[in-house]
Amino acid sequence: MKPDLREALQSRILIGDGAMGTYLYQMGFPVGISYEELNLLKPEVIAEVHRRYYEAGARFIETNTFSANREKLSKYGLENEVEAINRAGVELARKAVGDDAYVIGSIGSIRAGKRKNIRTAKVKEDLKQQIDILIDAKVDGLLFESFYDLEELLLAVKIVRKTSMIPVICQFATEGTGTTQDGFTLPDAFAKLQHAGADVIGFNCRSGPNGLLRSLEKVAGMQDIPFSIFPNAGIPDYVDGQYRYAATPQYFAESALKFADLGARIIGGCCGTTPEHIAEMSKAIAGYVPSGTQAGDQPEQAGFAPLRLIEKDAEHEQPVPAPKAEPTLVDLVKQRHTVIVELDPPRDLDIGKFMEGAKALKEVHVDALTMADNSLAVTRMSNLALGYLVKEQHDLRPLIHIACRDRNMIGTQSHMMGLHALGIDHVLAVTGDPARFGDLPGSSSVYDLTSFEIIRMIKQLNEGIAFSGKALKKKANFIVGAAFNPNVKYLEKAVQRLERKVEAGADYIMTQPVYDPELIVKIHEATKHIDTPIFIGIMPLASGNNAEYLHNEVPGIQLSDEVRARMAGLKGEEGRAMGVQIAKELLDVAMKYFNGIYFMTPFLSYDMTVQLTRYVWEKANRRDFHLYPLTK
Known part of the structure; x- marks a missing residue:
């Protein structure tokens, strides 16, 4: 018994x-x-x-x-x-x-x-x-x-x-x-x-x-x-x-x-x-x-x-075309290496470190600062508000993520109209992680739109047509990005999904972080028939624990055995230094095949992405920054 x-x-x-x-x-x-x-x-x-x-x-x-x-x-x-x-x-x-x-x-x-x-x-x-x-x-x-x-x-x-x-x-x-x-x-x-x-x-x-x-x-x-x-x-x-x-x-x-x-x-x-x-x-x-x-x-x-204790052809008035804008990221990446850096909006009301990071990244001439939309369904400060502050205070182009999870079609169109009014025209359309796995599990996941549908709807605003099909008095000028996860068993299936996003109207692609140089080459081979520019995602690792967490618990991220072994047991400055070194080795390969580079900043440690941005410019031999329209 x-x-x-x-x-x-x-x-x-x-x-x-x-x-x-x-x-x-x-x-x-x-x-x-x-x-x-x-x-x-x-x-x-x-x-x-x-x-x-x-x-x-x-x-x-x-x-x-x-x-x-x-x-x-x-x-x-x-x-x-x-x-x-x-x-x-x-x-x-x-x-x-x-x-x-x-x-x-x-x-x-x-x-x-x-x-x-x-x-x-x-x-x-x-x-x-x-x-x-x-x-x-x-x-x-x-x-x-x-x-x-x-x-x-x-x-x-x-x-x-x-x-x-x-x-x-x-x-x-x-x-x-x-x-x-x-x-x-x-x-x-x-x-x-x-x-x-x-x-x-x-x-x-x-x-x-x-x-x-x-x-x-x-x-x-x-x-x-x-x-x-x-x-x-x-x-x-x-x-x-x-x-x-x-x-x-x-x-x-x-x-x-x-x-x-x-x-x-x-x-x-x-x-x-x-x-x-x-x-x-x-x-x-x-x-x-x-x-x-x-x-x-x-x-x-x-x-x-x-125990050990221890789509719409509605009749409408001809809308006023959007004013001619500065060169877009798509324009830039077709000419030269282009750097996007992601900086997480804060989970509290203090934006001091975020704005310091934005300033530091502006000083090393990143081409855009991108901000997620409550990633992993965790509540963060509005990326719309921070995008406006970044644009106004640091003259740095904001790239705003738009998740299908948090807003119904009414809220999504309203949100996009607000972005247009603020002069923020670069966005990334994503599905968004389910709300029940975030910090407010009792909240609802809306998902009125899929990532394919939201791309089409946003591009529809560029035609001067509302989501409802009614005419708008002006045309928007959104440049819409789509997400791509290459860390999958069958890359060809992921590419087929990517092709559907391009068909829906995606202007550029941003990938999940990649930690395998061989995979970067495979991505190039699998997507070279796609004319839409791709920004390869690289997120420097901060520690051994960070590496294991990302590999085992975060969807869409997969580390190679070699990277995990190199990061094992490292923490603090030693861990960050190894993370930057691994990222540089990835850049050595990525820059041969892709002009677009997308850095993700871990834990607001923007000094890491500052170092990596400088490394890109050094490799690209880009010294005369005044020759290029860097930000706006």
């Missing part, structure tokens, strides 16, 4: 299972259905998922009941099936795994980060209903996961502790900010939950291993309560209508050891993880030896390891 979960965690690390929802999605079940209803409709499928995780080494098995509360089920007309779905979820998990596994009742947040959308009395009522059913169904513990607010999580724990001493695990969804969404510091939130009766506290979702590791570091001194960690498999990429995750099983194995060093006692996976991720973590943890002990001091069991 296995010990109580709390007793087991005193001396063992317990391997948790991985994702249920995204794994079912990978198996072919579409978004938009209730995955919890599959407990009743497809019980054999749910049982098989549990069995796969168990065979991979998981001994902490979550029931498929994350959204099986009355509020969430009511969206599918299933509000009267709460008890049936939850009881089936427990029974399926119990029968699918061995007696040595702990079957844990999974309960998700009802508010899901939208703090004012449901009355507290309703939240309490729905939580209590699910809690009572799962306890009565004899689960080995309760897992409250993906909670954003301390208030709702405390409410859940207090409901349990009024009637039961069942083990309770509480997990926040966080991205490493150090606070809950309702403003409590993580140490304070952990202390309040422990006082309320939580047995294990930790993090899941929102971030990959890197982000949750940062969160765990903020509370690692609280060694009197076990931690649990269930990261996502990086940030999802949306490719050809499907979500895909980049983090590999091996990366998860390495991360599991780091979590163990910080005192994590339950380690599993969240969105995007699979039995393969769990299997690799299980292997890594099985060989984990605590400080001061020797391998073999304690018997090994599967799933455990010793």
Whole structure:
């Protein structure tokens, strides 16, 4: 007979299972259905998922009941099936795994980060209903996961502790900010939950291993309560209508050891993880030896390891043509090497360092400063406002990213009209990362337009036609760029997608960062039939950890084994110096094949992109800057 979960965690690390929802999605079940209803409709499928995780080494098995509360089920007309779905979820998990596994009742947040959308009395009522059913169904513990607010999580724990001493695990969804969404510091939130009766506290979702590791570091001194960690498999990429995750099983194995060093006692996976991720973590943890002990001091069991604390032809008036503009980036890149530098807008209200960076980049004659549109769905200062300031204060051409995610068609046209009024005419049209993976997961992803459609719509403004097809009194003069990700298995398919963007009207192309000289040559060969100029993306690496994070967790970025090996273990000035050196070697190849160079500045370290811009001009033998229209 296995010990109580709390007793087991005193001396063992317990391997948790991985994702249920995204794994079912990978198996072919579409978004938009209730995955919890599959407990009743497809019980054999749910049982098989549990069995796969168990065979991979998981001994902490979550029931498929994350959204099986009355509020969430009511969206599918299933509000009267709460008890049936939850009881089936427990029974399926119990029968699918061995007696040595702990079957844990999974309960998700009802508010899901939208703090004012449901009355507290309703939240309490729905939580209590699910809690009572799962306890009565004899689960080995309760897992409250993906909670954003301390208030709702405390409410859940207090409901349990009024009637039961069942083990309770509480997990926040966080991205490493150090606070809950309702403003409590993580140490304070952990202390309040422990006082309320939580047995294990930790993090899941929102971030990959890197982000949750940062969160765990903020509370690692609280060694009197076990931690649990269930990261996502990086940030999802949306490719050809499907979500895909980049983090590999091996990366998860390495991360599991780091979590163990910080005192994590339950380690599993969240969105995007699979039995393969769990299997690799299980292997890594099985060989984990605590400080001061020797391998073999304690018997090994599967799933455990010793603990170490440590288009439109509308009739309309002839619009007034746009005034003749300065030479565009497209004009320049067809004549000479041309440099675009990306500088991230700040996440707070202080623009001092950003403007210092813009000034420094102006002084080395970059041709444009480009600003993302809340990249990775993280809220940043308006790039429109910063673009205007850069243009007015530093006479530097702004290139503004426009994401389909944040604005509907009304807002997008309004935004473009505002850019036109400010004299900002260079933009990059991108899809945008899904909002639910950013810092405000309760917000909506709009996606009224695809990246292809938004390119066509913006070019339509250049014809003096509104998105609605009505005539405008003037023509805009937008130069529209498109994004291109060459870091894919089948480059020819990515090029076919790129060709569609060119057909939609893209004037130039900006690639994701490339870290392999051979890939640069392949890009040239694969795209030389395309007349549209391409700016090769190069982002200098700042440290070994930065390299691993980008490779494993950020969609669209892939580093070569050689680059990762060269960056391994480096940090600080040493890491930045190596990052610049690697970027220069990439430039040696890129400048042979492409006039367009697109630098991305890591962590606002603009001194790195300043160095690289100078390097481009030196290689191009460009000394007489007055001969060229550099900026505007």
